[in-house]
Amino acid sequence: MPVNLLFSNPLSINEGVSILLDNHVAQKVIDHALSLGADFAEIFIERHLTSSVNTLSDKVKTVNSGIDFGIGLRLFFDNKVLYGYTNDLNEEELKRIVSELSAKDRRDPKTTSESFNYLKFDDIHPATMPLEKDFCVPQKVEYLLAANSAAQLQADKISQTMGFCVQRQQNIQIFNSLGLEAKDSRHYTRAGLTVVVSYNGEQATGSWNDGGLVGWELNQGIDAKATGVEAARQAMVNLSAKPCPSGNMPVVIGNGFGGVIFHEACGHLLETTSVAKKASVFHDQMGEMIASEVVNAVDDGCMANEWGSINIDDEGMPTQKTQLIKDGKLSSFLVDKMGAQQTGFERTGSGRRQSYKYAPASRMRNTFIEAGNDSLDDMIGSIEKGIFASHMGGGSVQPGTGEFNFAVTEGYYVENGKILYPIKAATLISTGPKVLKQISMVGTDFKLACGMCGSVSGSVPTTVGQPAIKVDDILVGGNA
Template sequence: MLNPAIAQSVIDHALSLGANFAELFIEKHRTSSIDTLSDKVKSVDSGIDFGIGLRIVFGSKVLYGYTNQTDADSLKKIASNLSSRDLRERVNEFISFDYRKMSDHHPAKIVLSKNAAIDSKVEYLLKADAAARAVSESISQTRGYCMQREQEIEIFNSEGLHTGDTRNYIRSGLTSIASDGTEQATGGWNDGGLLGWELSDSMDPVYTGEEASRQALVNLSAKPCPSGKMPVVIGNGFGGVIFHEACGHLLETTSVAKKASVFHDQMGEMIASEVVNAVDDGTMNNEWGSINIDDEGMETQRTQLITNGKLTSFLVDRMGSEKTGYERTGSGRRQSYRYAPASRMRNTFIEAGDSEIDDMISSIDKGIYASHMGGGSVQPGTGEFNFAVTEGYYVEDGKIQYPVKSATLISTGPEVLKEISMVGKDFALACGMCGSVSGSIPTTVGQPALKVDTILVGGNA
């Protein structure tokens, strides 16, 4: 996408200003989105964005700028403006580029640059809507979406790296709204991955609609949730959002290097129950949070974060490595050319254990089964969290009694890790978007069902 001769002249110019390291990140980004409202197409949008990000490093100081221009003069001007307060004698000479073609572990077939497949996507969403509204007359409305992206990147840096990658993202889902005339409740289902619209081969629109409506109807019939400290079983799949938000961010060198994480000095120590094993894996084939290379050009990898309760690794990008001394993990990620990279999660999950979910529920005297989790808020640095339960049930004497509404789980990441006593076999993953200092990026969360012995439950019973 960028002439290597231009990239060479710009990087050499940055080095001539005294920079220790310089990098160009070139991106071409295609997008397509479809939204439906019940049986009507609400919107069809598409677009293309192109730009170049320039990162210059002076010691531990990172300077960043971006442009839509591709000529050498414009890029050199950005370098000069960024470096104006840090000028010094040249310390590094330019190293000739050595192009590295990376292996593609995430093949895609129906991609935006070849076929947007608008008609097929609309057909899928309308079939899902019909299935959702056929479940019950109480389903008053649905909202469907299909989002597809194709991101081409190219990276040059002053260490001679020249590489690139193409990433194809697809995600689709449906929300059902149930109403009894006085109250409303919602339910939803979605799926996605690092592939093209061939994702539709594994998605059944009837299941999509029926599952969304099932959740909505359960929530419509739910009773107020009791509150207080009690045992909770957290369901598989998106239940992993708690580990992602309340613990995962504390293991990124973005916070570790600044000692803003409670885990910054606990490498090798027990930070969780011994039944907890946690991983961040960027190599999983066609998963939503996977990548071939990170946004610094390093091949991604599987990183074991916690082993039998012991902290064994952080998530480390280039600058995080320089500041902490830990080896890079292929975790440097960014939303687009408008952001400098930072250490970020990929597919982050608690691994499967050997417990049965029925045994977890039967072990509860009085508590909650949070089968589906939603969003929440987290306090950076401490991992204090407050997450909503989107589908939950009250459990008494080891049996599910009735669905509950307005339930929240309140604790801290470090506390909840130590309260996990049982980890199930029913491992599953779920798609999500993660926001941090380098923008919003696709990440996967996951876990099997697990039992937390004591956690504060917020409710309005």
């Protein structure tokens, strides 16, 4: 049962984000845990700075900032995980929580701790404009208002826009009983705009955003005008859309955020969080063909400055590139420390958590279908009657089976190889295992997109992606 304590002593940003927990205190707390019979003990310390700016059309709506600090304590007793957290750095308080967590499982000591060995690694995601130096609020407001102005010039049917810019800096420190001591600083920035258009009682929306594992230097690589124009374009297309036909048909799913289907309907089934409990349909299919031979899928945490990247995971393991599917064959799971202990598969640097309030679990990073050899024109040209889902939105997934229902946020009806008109209220319905085997064509237009992924260890930044793909047969829900 987690030990939840209120944050009673907020820390000033000026106190220095690099000072977290003294390693002598950490050693004593870990030794105490092992003296109570724990097989493994871990301390995760976090100081988290946040800043957000929101606009409504040409007005600033909110400007917020904050700081959070806390310590998570994790113990293994065989395959049982015990977790608690606090905001108190005091050695005796940390020992008290360890004792409380261990109360029902206490036994004679089974192991001893190793001396800390500081983990050194190259920072492949440097930030030149971190939050600890400057919140850059005026520049962020300027960007969002410029995006709004660009959108407003596209159509007179725009009723409002909603802009956002969120920047975070997460400083972490990890100690464990195997002798690990590690520190890292992560910088996340994301900005975007949503446009609402109205005409004759009808309403539609469009949106665009960019982000990365960077500071506010993200601003140097994104274009406020392009953001506003694209969000407005999507909204106007959707305003003119006709009802979508329904039934089983071929569908071309667009690049970038179209990869959300693979992420949700398949990626979660490859995490040992599901595999160890045999809650995944793929738990016993390692080395078997689970997809069409044109499908190659990867989870890569090493891509420089990408939104879902990390230097080390939240268990202190350096990240890596993990080939999940090779030529249709299942080649790896995503494995955290407990998952490795339960399944026997090697760790992949995939142990992630939202904050110190969560125990880590196997999670995705930058997860995508790799580029193939087909053109988007050829995919659309091969459809007799079907749809082109150029932009995907959210949906729902049944974790155990991969059954999904996803909304198409921008789509088009295709007949005899030609795009005829935009459609609205379209949904794609299938299962991950089924849709993987229905992919017959994979495009060359590979692209990534930012997202947030929720699971047992909270919400973490993840990247989805793919080139355009053709699915030969999938159930399309519509209201035509």
